[in-house]
Amino acid sequence: MTGVDTHQLEQLESNARREVAEAESLPDLTAIRAGYLGKKGSLAAILRGIGELDGAERAAVGKSANITKGRIEQCVAERRAAIEAAVRKQALGAQALDTSLPGVEDPPLGRLHPITRVFRDMVEFFSSMGFAIEEGPEVETQYNNFEALNIPEVHPARDEQDTFYVDGGNVLRTHTSNVQIRTMTGRTPPFRFIAPGRVYRHDLSPRHSPMFHQIEGFMVDEQVSFGDLKGLLMAFGRHLMGDDIELRFRANDFPFTEPSAELDYVCLLCEKQGCAVCSGSGWMEWGGCGMIHPRVLENCGIDSERYQGFAFGMGVDRTALLRYGIPHIRLLFEGDLRVLGRI
Ligand SMILES: [Zn+2]
Missing domain, CATH: 3.30.930.10 (Bira Bifunctional Protein; Domain 2)
Known part of the structure; x- marks a missing residue:
């Protein structure tokens, strides 16, 4: 068996899902995605090992890697949407007008000079x-x-x-x-x-x-x-x-x-x-x-x-x-x- 198998991909996906789920901000999420899917990321490192496999295995692992990549991308996209929604909600909350609040007490009255x-x-x-x-x-x-x-x-x-x-x-x-x-x-x-x-x-x-x-x-x-x-x-x-x-x-x-x-x-x-x-x-x-x-x-x-x-x-x-x-x-x-x- 070579250095690449489907178990490694499953492990990678599992780690990625956990980290993505814990991301609190968009910059964090971007960094996590790059760590797994970027050119120097974990998935790329795994794929570099498939050159040692024979043709059929290489094709099978490559296919699995693409599926894993797609699932992680999907997971990141969902998390991004959730973070953006939370940010928007917070901003709206800050600007909200609460009409039930009491008014200014005794506002000053104008009078004639x-x-x-x-x-x-x-x-x-x-x-x-x-x-x-x-x-x-x-x-x-x-x-x-x-x-x-x-x-x-x-x-x-x-x-x-x-x-x-x-x-x-x-x-x-x-x-x-x-x-x-x-x-x-x-x-x-x-x-x-x-x-x-x-x-x-x-x-x-x-x-x-x-x-x-x-x-x-x-x-x-x-x-x-x-x-x-x-x-x-x-x-x-x-x-x-x-x-x-x-x-x-x-x-x-x-x-x-x-x-x-x-x-x-x-x-x-x-x-x-x-x-x-x-x-x-x-x-x-x-x-x-x-x-x-x-x-x-x-x-x-x-x-x-x-x-x-x-x-x-x-x-x-x-x-x-x-x-x-x-x-x-x-x-x-x-x-x-x-x-x-x-x-
Ligand atoms: Zn006087």
Whole structure:
């Protein structure tokens, strides 16, 4: 008998089946297959011995070797399919969406920005008093922003307001009072309007930002007095800040109103003790107001002998600072949720 017989092939197949069955990964399986069926593998080594056999035996062993090879290939293919299926199942398992899991507890809720809330409150109040809403452009002619409001070019108010000038000789409006001019021109009284919007001045401090928000209001009729203005603004202050809010009117001087007053309210941050936000005074300037200067009415084509009116302008951002206890105006615009999320 030669060095090759069917028993060797059976043994080889048996070993191969055991190893293949134990393979855990595709690289392992490939290495095992090469060890048995590759050019330098066990089966090739056996076949090298059949040259010593006679013709009939050689043919019989060769045939058996081919059958063994086929069976081992079949065994490897089955194992490969099983490993691939296991890998696929694992991957799908990792991505699976388990809809029975509990959701995120207490997801954070969005809310309106403090300025939007104050604006809405203000608009709601004046709407209930019969005021209509008007809007105007933020890039304005110098005439509508200054001259028509009785602020000639030499007037110191132009410097005080630290104006931003833009191309074409226009300005970024320094107040919402431009809407007074645009709205009153060509209209016949009586009327009452408010004009909420953004305004711009070259200024930065705990109370000032280069861009800020104002609400302008004005009313023109045949019998309008400073008493009407005062009563309206007192009611407005109580609506926004509560019935206990302390307000004061302080005589002042504006070119577009006569007489003019500054409206202050008690600094709610320090309760009159004085702090950085109120510059130690205990009071916050809220806005300016007064009876519309006859010259402004005339500039808009309104008969100042027959009609009078009052006008006022309030800082919206400053109202938000006080109402929500925010110590610096910049915090309103930085979008920091640690601040805005608590308000
Ligand atoms: Zn204060």
